[in-house]
Structure formats: structure tokens, C-alpha cells
Amino acid sequence: MIFRSKMDRGFKILMTIVLTILTLSMILPVFSPQTDYLTAFFLAALFIVTTGLILWTVLHIKYVMYDDYLYVQGGPFRSRIKYSDIIGIKKTNHIAMGFRIVSSSDAVEISYKSGFWGHVIISPEDRDLFIEELEKRRSKLN
Template sequence: MTISITLFVILAVFIIPLSLDKERTIIDTIIVLSLCVLSIGFILWSAFSIKYVFYQDHLFVKGGLFRSRIPYEEITRILTTKEIFTGYRLLSSKDGIEIYYKSSSLGSVKISPKDIEIFISEIKKRCPNVHFDK
């Protein structure tokens, strides 16, 4: 739902001014439509390419251009979250978890695995000393 609203707003921001400009040239139209397509494409790519992969020594989190390699020994705390509008987030739903780790420039990353319970049990296997909050 959030992605749909975002895409609609982006479309409106680009198309409405373009349609109201009576003096626009074909070059103006091409540039504006190109920027619109690139913006929408970037959001869709970021939203639909999200994946989380457990490697032997780290968790790999990826969404579009954004990626994090989180060594298991650096994970300090994991908590469930419904706050999707703040912080560094690579999630596709409002129900997710926040992983705090030492080398994070922003302190944590918010993710939304399909099955949170299976994801947390896998983290527990790989990070037995991590603190969990519900």
C-alpha cells in the first residue's frame, strides 16, 4: 500500500506540472518522463529485490543498491518493530525486526523476513549471545 501511494505521488509530481506547462518542448517532455521512469524504477527495484542470505560468517541483507554485510559476532540485539518510517530499512512490510550491530553507521537495520520466527531461530543458532526483545 505504501509503495502504491509513493508511486502515485511521484507520478503526480512529474506529470501534473508537465501537463500544465504550455511552453514545454519535446526535450522537456523527454527529460521529465525519463526522470519519472527512473524514479519509479528505482523504488520498485529497491522494494522487490529485497533478500536476506545467511552465509557461514555473516548475514547479507540487500535491497536495490543498498546492501549490508553483517558479521554474526557484531550483532548485539534484535527486536520486533512496526516502525517503518525511520532509520536504515530494507523491508517490504510493516511487521519486521530491527538488527543492531556494532559496525553499523546508523546503529541498526530494519528488515522484514517472510517468516520472522524461522529467521530469528536461524539467528539464534548463529548468534547464541544476542539479546532478543519482543
């Protein structure tokens, strides 16, 4: 079962601001008469790579429930969480701290035994259905 990430209006505004600042700071100097070709090429390449990475991370967020584990992916950032390792699941609106792959403040915090952070904060489109399905899969293993 695949869940996509919910995207808040505030998150869309924030990403628009970030990408606008990035564009202005890296592209405007390219059109300056004092900029040489090498610098212009470097700035344009850096802009493409940075913007691509941001868009990949933001637009490719998904949460996939497999038979034995939950797969969380946001661009290049990935995590596999075994259902048997899950300690707790709770709704949260506090998304500022910790390992998070979210684009909404309507989030779910999953605490688990393994992994570097010990928890992940995610924002599935249908938070209640996601929690219900995760609890079902978790209880099958216990």
C-alpha cells in the same frame, strides 16, 4: 538461506499512492501543448529513472544468511553484518526510525557493533524462523 521480505497491504497501498503521484506529476506535463521536446524528454527520463529506482528498491528486498555474515539487500542498498558483531535481535513494529530495509510493520531489529547506524530493521516473511536461524548462526560463533 535466503529470506524474502514480507509485504503488508498498507505498504502496497502506500507504494501505489507514491507511484501514482509520481506518474501524474511527471507525465501529465509532457502532454501539455506548452511543453517543448527537451522538457518532455527530461521529464520522461526522470520518471523512468525514479520509478525504476523505487521499484528496484521495493521489489528486490532479500536477506541472505551466509556462513559468517548476514547480507541485507534492498535494491542498491546493501549491508553485511557479521554474526560475531550482532549485539541484539528483537521483534519490533516501530519501523519509522533508523536504517531500515522493510516492507512490513512485522519487523526485526538487529543491533550490531559495526556499521554507520549500528542497527538495521528488516521484515522477513517468516519472522520467527528468521530469528531462530539467526540466533543459531550467532551462537555457533560464541
